[in-house]
Amino acid sequence: MKSPDIFVIGANHHRAPIEVREKLALAAKHEDALLAELRAIEGLRELAVVNTCNRIEFYGVGDSEHIAHQVTEAFCKQQAFEVSEFETFRLSLKGKDAVQHLAEVAAGLDSQMLGETEIFGQIKEAYANAQSRKSTGPILNRIFQKIFQAAKHVRSNTKITVGQVSIANVAVELALNIFGQLKDTRILLLGAGDIGEKTAKAFQSRGALALTVSNRGFEKALHIATELGASALPFDQKDARLSEFDVVVCSTSAPDVILTKESVQLAMKKRPTRPLFLIDLALPRDVDSEVSTLQNVFVYNLDDLAKIADENRASREAEIKTCKNLLGEKVENLWNHIEPQLKKPEEKAPSE
Amino acid sequence: MLAALTDREWMWAAGGLYLLGLILGTTSLIKGGKPSGLLIYIVILVGYALQLMGLGLRGKVVGGCPLGNSFEIFQFTAWSAISLYLIIGVTFRSSLLGYFTSCLAAALTLSSLLIPEFDATRRAHIFGNNPWIEFHAAIALFSYGVFALLALTSALYLLRLYSLKSKKIGGWFSFLPSAIDLDQIGLRLLISGVLILALSLIVGSVYWSHDFQSVSRFKLIVTCSVWLAYLVALLLRLRGILIAKRFGWTGILLFAAALISLWPVDSSRHTAPQTTPTHQAHP
Numbered sequence: 001m002k003s004p005d006i007f008v009i010g011a012n013h014h015r016a017p018i019e020v021r022e023k024l025a026l027a028a029k030h031e032d033a034l035l036a037e038l039r040a041i042e043g044l045r046e047l048a049v050v051n052t053c054n055r056i057e058f059y060g061v062g063d064s065e066h067i068a069h070q071v072t073e074a075f076c077k078q079q080a081f082e083v084s085e086f087e088t089f090r091l092s093l094k095g096k097d098a099v100q101h102l103a104e105v106a107a108g109l110d111s112q113m114l115g116e117t118e119i120f121g122q123i124k125e126a127y128a129n130a131q132s133r134k135s136t137g138p139i140l141n142r143i144f145q146k147i148f149q150a151a152k153h154v155r156s157n158t159k160i161t162v163g164q165v166s167i168a169n170v171a172v173e174l175a176l177n178i179f180g181q182l183k184d185t186r187i188l189l190l191g192a193g194d195i196g197e198k199t200a201k202a203f204q205s206r207g208a209l210a211l212t213v214s215n216r217g218f219e220k221a222l223h224i225a226t227e228l229g230a231s232a233l234p235f236d237q238k239d240a241r242l243s244e245f246d247v248v249v250c251s252t253s254a255p256d257v258i259l260t261k262e263s264v265q266l267a268m269k270k271r272p273t274r275p276l277f278l279i280d281l282a283l284p285r286d287v288d289s290e291v292s293t294l295q296n297v298f299v300y301n302l303d304d305l306a307k308i309a310d311e312n313r314a315s316r317e318a319e320i321k322t323c324k325n326l327l328g329e330k331v332e333n334l335w336n337h338i339e340p341q342l343k344k345p346e347e348k349a350p351s352e
Numbered sequence: 353m354l355a356a357l358t359d360r361e362w363m364w365a366a367g368g369l370y371l372l373g374l375i376l377g378t379t380s381l382i383k384g385g386k387p388s389g390l391l392i393y394i395v396i397l398v399g400y401a402l403q404l405m406g407l408g409l410r411g412k413v414v415g416g417c418p419l420g421n422s423f424e425i426f427q428f429t430a431w432s433a434i435s436l437y438l439i440i441g442v443t444f445r446s447s448l449l450g451y452f453t454s455c456l457a458a459a460l461t462l463s464s465l466l467i468p469e470f471d472a473t474r475r476a477h478i479f480g481n482n483p484w485i486e487f488h489a490a491i492a493l494f495s496y497g498v499f500a501l502l503a504l505t506s507a508l509y510l511l512r513l514y515s516l517k518s519k520k521i522g523g524w525f526s527f528l529p530s531a532i533d534l535d536q537i538g539l540r541l542l543i544s545g546v547l548i549l550a551l552s553l554i555v556g557s558v559y560w561s562h563d564f565q566s567v568s569r570f571k572l573i574v575t576c577s578v579w580l581a582y583l584v585a586l587l588l589r590l591r592g593i594l595i596a597k598r599f600g601w602t603g604i605l606l607f608a609a610a611l612i613s614l615w616p617v618d619s620s621r622h623t624a625p626q627t628t629p630t631h632q633a634h635p
Contacts, residue, residue: 162526163522163526173521174516174521176530177512177516177521177528177530177531178516178530178531178532179530179531179532180529180532180533272592272593272595273535273592273595274532275531275532292517295595295596295597295598296595296596298516298517300519304519307519308519308521308522311522312522
């Protein structure tokens with residue numbers, strides 16, 4: 001008889017486009033039913049499911065190669081998805097490669113946004129769920145616990161998480177460099193551009209004190225403000241009340257500048273010691289280029305933010321090889337302990 | 353064995369540790385990493401304790417606060433700046449502030465140790481056995497320590513403003529505290545320095561009013577000018593006139609001027625210099 005092996009099957013953002021991932025997303029209400037079905041598969045010793053918006057991956061320990069296929073069939077049946085179609089997007093690895101893959105996922109190396117740390121929490125949650133369902137055993141327990149240590153080691157010993165890589169987060173990071181913390185900062189969103197709204201949301205999620213929305217069409221401003229839990233400001237009052245805000249996110253479609261040097265200078269007279277951060281995401285630009293010459297005023301346009309994001313991304317990419325090598329060493333050590341365990345007779349996982 | 357060390361040897365050890373802090377920080381920055389705030393803090397703390405031993409021994413030998421020559425003034429100023437850093441550093445949690453403090457402390461302590469003329473002679477009985485004058489001198493020097501730290505935070509503030517204006521926020525610029533934090537800490541240090549120096553001048557003036565001839569007019573003008581310059585800077589900052597880059601440069605330039613003024617102030621004392629009794633210093 002062949003000895004059991006570790007496997008991972010699933011689909012993720014690398015091969016499955018968003019339309020496919022939408023169909024494959026496992027709803028929480030269906031998860032229990034699917035897992036009950038999977039646990040009934042004879043020879044499937046252990047199982048953990050990582051289910052995020054970018055990936056659905058089943059990590060298991062099975063007695064034969066056929067087990068992974070049975071998991072695939074059960075999953076596709078649950079999602080009403082053709083197995084043959086699934087196989088075109090499928091990720092399928094076994095043995096040490098599956099462990100290395102989990103390590104890279106946990107360290108953020110396999111993420112769409114390279115080096116992001118949210119995935120680490122998601123994998124911890126997936127493991128905790130599997131533990132609470134008692135579907136893990138000695139092999140997966142050891143693998144997950146060691147992988148968490150390895151991912152933490154990589155994060156703290158490389159620059160894989162250094163610097164933000166999205167425009168919105170770069171803007172927030174810059175605001176932190178100016179204000180230290182956002183709990184006292186007031187944000188003004190000028191215009192109804194999508195990227196401006198995303199940036200404003202990023203500020204909200206990082207604890208900004210208040211958000212105000214202003215747009216040429218006041219109705220639209222009111223609508224966005226209601227959606228974001230913010231207040232609305234008539235567009236013609238923006239200059240008079242500019243001094244009340246610390247961060248101004250501009251994303252209008254106005255053909256000319258809407259914040260002139262004079263209007264900003266006037267606002268700064270009312271708040272000379274408190275900096276003003278202007279984020280100009282509009283094209284053509286909303287902020288007069290002369291504004292950046294004013295003391296305590298910091299102006300960043302779309303190109304500036306994109307350049308910083310690109311630099312951070314490049315710096316993270318330069319770290320991939322180091323991270324993979326570090327993880328490879330950890331996985332090699334782990335595998336040397338796991339492989340003999342796999343050859344031992346089955347220790348039944350306690351039943352629910 | 354430690355008991356046999358002279359005051360200067362203790363100070364050499366302290367200077368060595370400050371230099372170690374500087375080397376550790378520089379190495380981390382060259383490698384592109386963040387200097388370990390805790391490690392630098394501990395190195396400075398140990399250096400501070402050793403310097404305190406040295407200053408204590410010198411004080412014991414000279415029978416008062418050791419402020420009798422340029423060497424002692426430099427040592428005391430460095431020690432004062434570090435006293436404040438050890439308090440501020442905990443709340444400020446900036447490893448770069450620790451690194452810059454190491455630079456300043458190493459520069460002040462080691463340069464004063466390396467220039468033998470600074471400690472060849474010292475003016476004895478400069479306080480005329482008057483504890484109030486000793487107190488006046490000690491807190492005046494302590495305020496210089498505050499201004500030294502202000503100069504350091506000003507340098508960090510200028511770097512932060514440069515990074516934000518030039519849109520270079522990566523590399524070791526990312527280890528700098530925020531612009532607002534640096535501005536606020538600078539303001540608080542400026543207020544503290546002005547108040548401490550004012551207290552020193554008030555204490556000193558009680559003595560001058562009784563014996564005006566004993567005080568060098570030059571020293572009086574220079575000291576009052578330093579205080580006045582910092583006071584004007586404070587008022588302009590509070591009125592929102594001296595802000596951002598100008599505020600940063602003011603903190604640095606005023607300290608440079610204050611430091612340069614220490615030498616003529618020290619030389620203008622009326623007491624005659626005597627050979628420094630360094631080597632007899634034992635606990």
